[in-house]
Amino acid sequence: MKEVKLFLGPQHPGMHGNSSIHMYVDGDIIKRSYLLPGMLHRGFEKSMERRTWMNNIALIPRICVPEPDPNEMVFALNAEALASVEVPERAHWIRMLVLELARLSAHLMAFGGIGGPTGLYTAMYWAQADRDSILTLFEEITGQRVYHMYITIGGVRKDLPKGIEKKILAFVDDLESRLPDYENLVLNNPSVQARTKDQIMLPAEVVWELGVTGIGMRSSTGKAYDLRKVTPYARYDKVEFDVPTATYSDAHTRLTLKYLEMYQIIRIIRQILDLMPAGKVREKALDGSALRWQVPAGQVYSAVEASRGEYGYYTVSTGGTMPYRVAVRGASFPQATLGIEKYLPGHRIDDAALWFDTMGICSPEIDR
Amino acid sequence: MKKTSIFAPFTGWKYLFRKPVTIPMDDIFKHPRESQDNYRGFHVNDWTKCIGCGTCSEICPTAAITMAQRADVQEEEGSLPERPVIDYGRCCFCGLCVDICTSGSLSMSKAYLYNSPDPEAFVSMPTDRDITGTPIIAGYVKDENSDLLDLKRKPMPEISVEESKRSFVEIVRGYSAEQAKAEAARCVACGICTKTCPAHMNIPEYIESVWKGDLKEGLAYLYKTNPLSAVCGRVCTHKCESVCSISNRGEAIAIRWLKRYIIDNAPDEAYESVVNAKVSKPGAGKVAIVGSGASGLSAAYYLGSLGYEVDVYERREKVGGPMRYGVPRYRLTDEALDRDVSIIRKLGVRFITGTEVGKDVRFEDLQKKYDAIFMATGYPYTRHLKIEGEDSRDVVLAMEFLSEATEYLRGAGPMPDIKDDVTVIGSGNVAFDVARTLVRLQNEKFGKSNVKMMALEQRDQIPADEEEILAGAEEGIEMNLGCGPQKIEIDLETGSVTAIQGCVCTRLFDENNRFNPEFDYNAEVCIVAKQVYLAVGQTSDLSYLPESVSNQLKMYRGKIQVNENRQVEGLPWLFVGGDLIRGMDIINGVADGHQAAIGIDKLLSET
């Protein structure tokens, strides 16, 4: 049979963000495939070199739509490491709260997103509605729903609004009580299971070969490879949580880990609200007005555990008012680029979207 | 994981009977959901607070904010007639403009719905309404955490009060390089100070030079408008700081100390390049400058740098006028003044000292010998009070005393004859100079001090700089405010002063806001003193002018009238500056000297 050239995306319900898989198929089977990225390339790294340290806070959350906060966090961590700044205690806890809420919203989006490639749109609607409640919480905490521009050098921009703790607790209580419904709807759904169980395998060797992190890594190695445990930042060493792992990584396992992690997020959020001390939330870290902030020269990499894995920035400062260079390590880069080239071939066409979805891929962070 | 049931997914059906979480399309516009309290919606700008500094436009990461010139905003000190205009096609709603706003006028509303088919309709100038034009519900405002200005001034290292009140060592020690850079980093370079500074110094520019560590550039900026920066960096009345946009919510940038930092730390080659800055066409002509105070020196510098032949006449032995013989050295050292003067000397300016015009040389002769004359003789004499007992030998005049004291300290004269219990009348900067000098001399002579001050003004009316008032109090000067002297009591036998009789001042200014004090003569005040120092203002002496000149001078409220080039109408060769034409202030003098130099250059290059 003749090989046919086929494009999946950039507009496709199974694709997260705008990128495309360029594949050559023989019948239903993918023979060769490549990622066609760049549709969301906006020159972030270049722009960051041309903006002051504070102005970058307004830019960088846009690198990742579903989970913008790790961008702000690693940018701030790098500047703080270079300037040897101690962040106020309360700011650490607020940052954790924001990062966990962001993880929850991203997990919901990705978990419900499985509805796209499997045709189970109810899951997507539910998850979007619940994610929207988190966005409302974000709106109250940070002033914006999607791009929060909240975590800043030296802490966070504002203290938590009064009474937000109650609203967060009410939300996580409610969500937790309904999580079994998600389980029934998605994980226990025979048609989803038929599409995901024993499908789209990710063996541990491939994880190490590509450099896959996050749930992909944990679902095949059986180890708690989570940066929150391995190199705790903020105050993750002060809260108790488990890292769900598995040694058999099919699409269903990865979905299941995502689902189980949501319980752990809720567990962490409850502890944060319980343990968070009072006090100031921002240290005036750098001299002068934000127009003239200068970060001491140096080169440092900081990473956090985002919902899709290790998310980091490599920052170079020469002591100026703008970063000299910032390199973004999107968590999905390895699996989306080399992964698609090397390990998607052999799958069926209809698995491609599912592959994309359950490997934890977010196009904007690849394109930058 | 539970055992898979084929019915598991259908548990979702129970949601069919729940209230939907979505908002009906119709309600989105008709009954829009109100956003949360902290929401960053559209901009609102309180025009009564906005000072047009443009800092919002500076920080905007998307270049969405431009400043519009507004004729409907009044020109005032401390503000610019400009207001921000926001392009919502660019705005990213980060709110950094709100967080850095110097005056606190910018905030954001809760509104989030706005639409128009016309792209122009997304450019808006916020007022107390946002772009939607409807009454606003307040959203995002800044707080101390989100504030992006540094409101706290870097403290200036000073010697302790205990040490300082016993010596004439300069109190202010000057910023270190690190402190100066940190202080300069607070500046937002709005330039409002430049407008207010009488000399219109390039303040944001030289502060930026300090911040960048380029003192050569900084020095060049200083000399553009002020050749007495070593002096002004120490004793300027810093009107610039009182209008500094940071001072709206915090402590003004220490503009004066930063200027001083440049002068004290600029490398020698930076000074060389100031002296050697060549003009393309050197001026031809001879100019006489009468008086070597601030305006005289300033004019001498600018005329000298333009290549004119300049002679400065000074009646005293040393140049500098009140900067030499008035300001005490704990505020201004001879070395600082000499540094400024030496640059002027290097330009080829001649100083003819010990020569009083009108006595040693006739004004008419200057008139013949020079192409232009700049009169800068200032207000060197102390005003009298015209009360009983004033002619006693124990009544001392401020300017004369300060001159004696400065001469004593440079080893050119004896210790002034001071008593151990003295009262200074007046509350201007000169009065404080007298009082604080007395504290030091008393400590030297008697090992302790007892200095009192008496003034008509109340605390909030005192004309002296705030830092003088605070330092005076720290040094133990007793203030007697709100009372006017009526009579100086003299012991008839010894002829010595024993006390000042006064009464309570009930009003300082009349309804037209003119100085016109009223007293309650029944409320008497008596202050014991063995010596009284008069520091109630100064006056000029123009008797050196021939009638042909003085008849031509037009006076208004005691000041000589001149045009914008400090030129006397009808006498085109005569220029006047400094105290003779306006309020006594070194920086005014500097500005006058510069302007007169421009005027003289114009006059001489046209003829």
Next chain:
Amino acid sequence: MSKINMQLKELTENVGKSYSVLQVDYPTPNQAALDFQPGDVHAVLAYLKGQGFRQMSLLSCVDWIEDGQFQLVYLLFNWEAGLRLQVRTRIDRANPVFTTVTGIYPGAKYYERDVHEFFGVEFNGNPDSSKPLFLENWDDMPPMRKDFDPQAYSDRKYKAREYKTDFNTKAGEGQ
């Protein structure tokens, strides 16, 4: 700053015994930055991979235009020990050629392609590295180079918007 991780210190000392380390820096307690001559990089990476640094998180490049050099930065991570390394080297900016590390870290394949596209560094042994990735129909120098001015590029390519509404007022006008 808190104390530098002992294990990390030991490791860098061990690296120093076998390879000539030009400079060591500890930007955080569990992160070390090591500079090497270009020729040493592959051996060092292979050695470090054997020491538990199984993951290459990122390969990036810094344009030190004033020094006439590109700096290649390999970010390695040891998941067991929680230690991070920056392995860095500088190559000639005028002749930016290096050898691929895909033999040691296969995941570097696309990172090298990324660095090629944005900085113009050639990676011998990675034939795909010179293919375009993100930038379709790019017609200028590699854009992350410091001498590429995006503002000038954009001004050249696109028309600036002209505003019709003027909020400036002269005397007598206004609200």
